[in-house]
Amino acid sequence: MNESLQNYQVLFNSVTDAILVHQPAADYSAGKFIEVNDAALAMLGYSRKELLQITPMDLMSKEKYPVSAFADNIRYIEKNTEVVSEFAMETKSGKTIPVELHSCMFKFGGKRTVITLARDISERKKLEEEQKKLRYQSEMSSRLAAVGEMAAGIAHEINNPLTGVIGFASILMEREDLPADVMEELQIINSGSQRVVEIVKRMLTFARQAKPVRSSVNITELIDSTLDLRSYVLKTANIEVVRHYEPDLPLLTVDSGQIQQVILNLILNAEYSMKKAHEKGILTISVKKEGEWVRMSFRDNGLGMSAETLGKLFQPFFTTKDPGEGTGLGLSLSHGIILEHEGTIRERVYSVRGLNLQLSCP
Ligand SMILES: Nc1ncnc2c1ncn2[C@@H]1O[C@H](COP(=O)(O)OP(=O)(O)O)[C@@H](O)[C@H]1O
Numbered sequence: 001m002n003e004s005l006q007n008y009q010v011l012f013n014s015v016t017d018a019i020l021v022h023q024p025a026a027d028y029s030a031g032k033f034i035e036v037n038d039a040a041l042a043m044l045g046y047s048r049k050e051l052l053q054i055t056p057m058d059l060m061s062k063e064k065y066p067v068s069a070f071a072d073n074i075r076y077i078e079k080n081t082e083v084v085s086e087f088a089m090e091t092k093s094g095k096t097i098p099v100e101l102h103s104c105m106f107k108f109g110g111k112r113t114v115i116t117l118a119r120d121i122s123e124r125k126k127l128e129e130e131q132k133k134l135r136y137q138s139e140m141s142s143r144l145a146a147v148g149e150m151a152a153g154i155a156h157e158i159n160n161p162l163t164g165v166i167g168f169a170s171i172l173m174e175r176e177d178l179p180a181d182v183m184e185e186l187q188i189i190n191s192g193s194q195r196v197v198e199i200v201k202r203m204l205t206f207a208r209q210a211k212p213v214r215s216s217v218n219i220t221e222l223i224d225s226t227l228d229l230r231s232y233v234l235k236t237a238n239i240e241v242v243r244h245y246e247p248d249l250p251l252l253t254v255d256s257g258q259i260q261q262v263i264l265n266l267i268l269n270a271e272y273s274m275k276k277a278h279e280k281g282i283l284t285i286s287v288k289k290e291g292e293w294v295r296m297s298f299r300d301n302g303l304g305m306s307a308e309t310l311g312k313l314f315q316p317f318f319t320t321k322d323p324g325e326g327t328g329l330g331l332s333l334s335h336g337i338i339l340e341h342e343g344t345i346r347e348r349v350y351s352v353r354g355l356n357l358q359l360s361c362p
């Protein structure tokens with residue numbers, strides 16, 4: 001073997017992508033492989049001898065790629081200088097691997113010859129899938145937060161007038177001088193109102209603004225899992241999350257669902273503010289122990305807040321955002337949750353750049 005041929009073979013076999021050379025038949029149907037490199041053997045699980053006895057059709061999933069499609073493909077490659085496509089190849093053991101193919105045609109010994117470079121893109125596909133999942137999670141968390149805020153807001157608005165309706169109906173029903181038909185109609189008003197009470201209660205449960213159901217919660221784990229829900233948005237908005245978690249923090253006795261809702265609202269607000277301010281930012285989350293309390297603080301470097309905004313922060317429906325962008329219910333909902341945790345959440349100081357919360361240790 002002369003030296004240059006040997007050099008060529010070393011080069012051919014040192015390429016990390018699979019290289020498959022084959023000669024299609026005269027009618028453009030699949031012909032045998034005439035050369036393959038080591039990477040192709042490793043990827044497909046065949047020996048060189050085995051691979052040189054089969055055709056490209058044998059490496060493709062039969063349902064997905066009918067024989068006629070193969071000939072069309074070869075004609076297409078013939079007309080174009082380089083064709084890039086994605087395929088699924090089958091290994092000898094029957095495993096399907098997604099590949100990116102680069103194919104081009106040349107004449108070898110007077111015959112049409114196709115050289116194909118195949119790259120295993122399983123990793124890339126997996127990453128793409130993960131990205132898709134993260135994006136979906138972010139969307140779902142946004143939607144859930146919005147629906148929760150809406151439900152809490154509506155419930156809040158309905159409860160006040162409803163108290164009046166039920167109160168006066170029961171006062172009237174206690175009177176003994178009412179004609180029977182009026183009494184009957186009062187009963188209808190009463191039972192209808194009770195139904196509304198039930199509906200509102202269900203809505204509030206949905207918005208998680210019911211009485212806290214407490215359990216032992218690892219607060220930093222809860223923060224991390226909430227951040228996970230937002231990881232896609234945080235990344236695409238160029239927001240860096242800096243965590244200062246003190247080690248050996250005690251477990252807290254809180255309603256994890258409700259506290260997660262508070263954390264999510266704080267993250268959503270910080271996200272929005274930083275995106276709006278400069279399309280990037282740093283969200284700093286610190287958690288530390290202070291005597292009998294654990295303090296968590298969420299700080300962002302976004303728009304900041306005016307004194308006026310700070311004063312109205314927890315009012316239902318207070319928002320500085322455009323219609324469709326904010327409901328003004330996130331913080332009032334969070335505030336409600338914090339109040340429900342009476343005694344176990346002490347201080348909530350909203351500074352221009354974020355919020356400090358103090359939660360008591362059990
Ligand atoms: N991190 C923050 N940075 C700047 N402004 C904030 C921040 N958090 C809350 N705000 C202000 O408080 C308002 C009320 O917040 P919220 O109750 O969550 O309702 P929404 O986010 O729907 O507007 C916001 O519209 C905004 O003006």
Ligand SMILES: [Mg+2]
Pocket residue numbers: 265268269326329330331
């Ligand atoms: Mg909000």
